[in-house]
Amino acid sequence: MKKQENLLDALIDLRDRYRRQAERGIKIVRGDDLPWEINRQGKMRWYLHPAKDDTAIRSLVVYMQEIEPGGRSGKQASPGGIVHYMLDGKGYVVVNGKKHSWTKGDCVGLPILSRPVEYQFFNIDKKLAARFIAATPNLFEVLGVDMGTRFEQLEPASICSKSSGRRR
Numbered sequence: 203m204k205k206q207e208n209l210l211d212a213l214i215d216l217r218d219r220y221r222r223q224a225e226r227g228i229k230i231v232r233g234d235d236l237p238w239e240i241n242r243q244g245k246m247r248w249y250l251h252p253a254k255d256d257t258a259i260r261s262l263v264v265y266m267q268e269i270e271p272g273g274r275s276g277k278q279a280s281p282g283g284i285v286h287y288m289l290d291g292k293g294y295v296v297v298n299g300k301k302h303s304w305t306k307g308d309c310v311g312l313p314i315l316s317r318p319v320e321y322q323f324f325n326i327d328k329k330l331a332a333r334f335i336a337a338t339p340n341l342f343e344v345l346g347v348d349m350g351t352r353f354e355q356l357e358p359a360s361i362c363s364k365s366s367g368r369r370r
Contacts, residue, residue, distance in 0.1 A: 236249065244273075246268075269293070279319070281349035290306055291306060293326045296322050320356065
């Protein structure tokens with residue numbers, strides 16, 4: 203990128219970069235084309251993410267997560283504001299120490315509080331995997347990843363615990 207003569211020019215260059223991304227970026231993100239990732243939160247497939255610059259927008263963070271039968275997600279402390287739509291399965295989520303049951307078709311919304319929201323999902327089905335899709339606004343560039351509270355991985359998912367927290 204060329205050296206900016208002034209901040210207005212920098213803003214115009216940023217605008218042009220966003221326009222190029224919107225024009226050239228992927229408009230339809232096909233789940234079957236995305237790899238599954240095993241990380242400390244569990245098994246995830248990322249549709250939109252701040253680090254993915256191949257999509258037309260980056261204003262949302264959207265992912266699918268799958269929890270093995272009888273398994274659990276990792277435990278996170280988060281600023282909240284994440285909406286989860288339960289695609290398959292049944293189980294419960296513990297939010298700030300309180301247990302809430304969910305089943306297929308339910309929507310789990312994490313509140314936005316002045317303190318971190320600690321949460322972890324559990325799949326109580328011993329035969330079938332649970333799946334959900336989650337979305338939250340991408341405010342990381344504006345507010346930072348902690349977004350005024352805290353973002354931490356507190357415990358690894360059960361899929362990671364079986365392999366000492368490392369990828370399989």
